[in-house]
Amino acid sequence: MTLLNVENLSVGYKTKKGLLKAVNDVSFSIEQGRSLGFVGESGCGKTTIGMTLMGLLPDNASILQGDIYFNDSNLSNFDDKQWRDFRGREISMIFQAAMNAMNPVIRVDEQIIEAIETHNPEKSKSEINEKVKNLFNLVDIPQDRLKDYPHQYSGGMKQRAIIAMALACNPKLIIADEPTTALDVIVQDQILKEMNKIQKELNTSVVFISHDIAVVADVCEDICVMYGGQIVEKGKREEVFKTPRHPYTKILLESYLSLDSDKNIKVPEIQKAPDLITFTGNCSFAASCNICSKKCKSHTPGWVNMSETHQAFCFEDALNKDNNDR
Amino acid sequence: MSQNQYIERFKKGWKIFIQNPLGKTGVTLLIIFMLMAISSFFIPLIDPMYDPMTGIDPLIKTSTGPSMQHFLGTDNVGRDLFAQLMEGAKIAFIVGLSSAFISIVLGTVIGMISGYAGGMTDIILMRTADIIMIMPSLVILLILASLFGQFNIWIIVFIIAIMRWPAVSRIIRSQTLSLKSRPFIEASKVAGASNLRIIFRHIMPNVLPLAFLYMTFRVTSAILVEAALSFLGFGDPSQVSWGMMLQWVWKSGHMFQAPYWMIPPGLCISLLTLSFYMLGRAMDEVLDPRLRKEEEGR
């Protein structure tokens, strides 16, 4: 069942120099229980998408076009009141600096109780307490730590508490924006395993945003690769990461160093992403693309299908040529 | 080539500054007063009768009200009040700006050295600053004046500056402390730069904007102190400042009979200090990006 369907979404920021188009005609969908990862480098628009899906865009940003269908609602038309009701209950978010998102002078369990009470005023105290205990079990925080203050938790525990808070109201979708960036590699591994487990147990959908493609590959079954405000490739993780087609995805994967990487690989350089205020072209990667041709400047690329689930935003003949050359 | 950068920043700062209502008003007032100060050079040249100090109108023996020859009237000796007001503007600027400038220079250098060196140097300098700060400057000046007789205007300027540098140095010191541990300062250290070089080449450009901001506040206080001194009779008797004008109106017993004499200098003192204050507040917006109205998106 399709939980979220985003169609032709564009989001812009008003700046002194003009309108900055951070998200440019983006479409994707998520089924209930599946996880979708957004990968890309700074400025590609992935965080803006996360904020849009939570109704947390700053004052100078707005949805320029497009629809966000979540079950029966169209989120692109929501006002503040509707968002306040919706947020936390249907969709919840785990932020980048989540460890600082907890109030340092309130005990951890009370913060989660507050989150539940806000959206479920009809529940009794014992019901809520029971729920909190279950949540902490789910994220593997020992029961005797429930009454501690945030500063008494380690970095990893704080993050797990944040995840528990995000799950408190049984949201259908969780948006995680770089949740493990500030954590050590060993703790990060624990958290990712935790997220995988929870997702399977509760059948929650996850939108996972990160610049670290290996982390996304760990958690997400489906991937969207973004560059300069556009999605350049989407598909199942095996498809995108094992057989990438878009030139940017290929470079992104080559740039990623793993423990098995070849010491002597040479990765071509890519130019800085286009200025999203003045950019009027069709393909944001054109300036750095090795298969860019005259067609790319005059025509808008389309979705080239490699399989039912795997697509790249380019021209078919260009992609075929690239494949043959390599 | 840092000139280019300064010009760029100045232009950007100016745009923000001039859009701020306080900035607009402040600059307008300031320009009016500057014109007054400049014109004080020319008035005696037009007609020596209008010299603020010595220009006595032979036809007038007492204080008179506004008339065609004397726009604001004359004082009790027959000198033109309007000319005196212009001259007062000149004195206010000179005193205000020079004293502010000296205290800023002193305060910035001491603040930077204190913040950067730390340790004993910091303690000694800051305790000295504390001691000077708690001394009531006006009272000290009065005591000194009564001990040494009337002061020359430049001595007054200098003493005001000496009393005022501590406040500047505290601010500059905190700024220096926060800059001290920034990576680009450490990078200079690693390159082998001497402490002196780091202070003047790296820290100073970063604290100068703040120093200029505080200069505007120093100007207002200097003008007020000079006015107070002159009013109390301890100013430089050879200079016609607004405070001096107020002293004369009071001394000659015309305080409540000659509003045309008393009000203009008092008004001018208030307006000039207000305009510098507005300048300072508008500068706040220029220097602190968080106060600006528009932000750029991510």
Place this chain on the structure above:
Amino acid sequence: MTDNEKNPIPVMELKGVSKEYCSKPSFFSRTSTCVIAMNNINLKIRKGEIFGLVGQSGSGKTTTGRLIVKLENPSKGIIKLNGEPVSDIEGKALKAYRSKVQMIFQDPYQSLNPYLSISETIIEPLIVNKIGDDLSREQKVIETLDVVGLSPGREYYNRYPHQLSGGQRQRVAIARAIVLDPEFIVADEPTSMLDATIAIQLFQLLKQIRKKYNMAFLFITHNLAAAKYLCDRIAVIHNGVIVETGSTNVVIKYPQHPYTKKLIETHPGFNF
């Protein structure tokens, strides 16, 4: 082979180096509490070698770098440059040391003075060490800009940091570090704040520089894969202690210490 050729003197050596930060006893607590950042560290880095120091946050790796460039001094132990101890040097000797040992900082947005142009930043080490005259210094700066990939050097000469991207700023930081032709450079997580596609370019640049100038590097990182790509030998540091040292390939293929094994196990990889 002479004894010297069999066991060449390491360009940088740390012997029994420890660093602790202690709070002074005060009115409220009679005893001082100490945090041990580095505990009895021993390192030997050879000429022209890229040596990796791998550890997570709080492991003491950054402190090690700071002690080497003498931003701070060790509590115990000796640091030697080319066999000469440098613990108490001051004045001229310190300056001479500084011209041979340089650092590339982590944050490209904070390691350049915003008020100075690129050329002014890079020329500073030359001015401070009284090397050359105006003309030769300008030449050297332009040459160095070309070496770090900011070509043509003339074009970047008068630009300011805010006009450059993160990757370009870091190249300027590298230029500043190499302009004195140092023997040893500490690179403290130089790419952790940059995107992967930019980071890889900088790694390639560091390799080129090592090849061209035969400079030795201490590459400090939390990313084991980056260390593998760049380094000949690595040391794994945890809680201020070096738990394992050796040639990179060997350490990663046959880790001995449980902590090293854990690091390798949890390193994100495409495991699906």
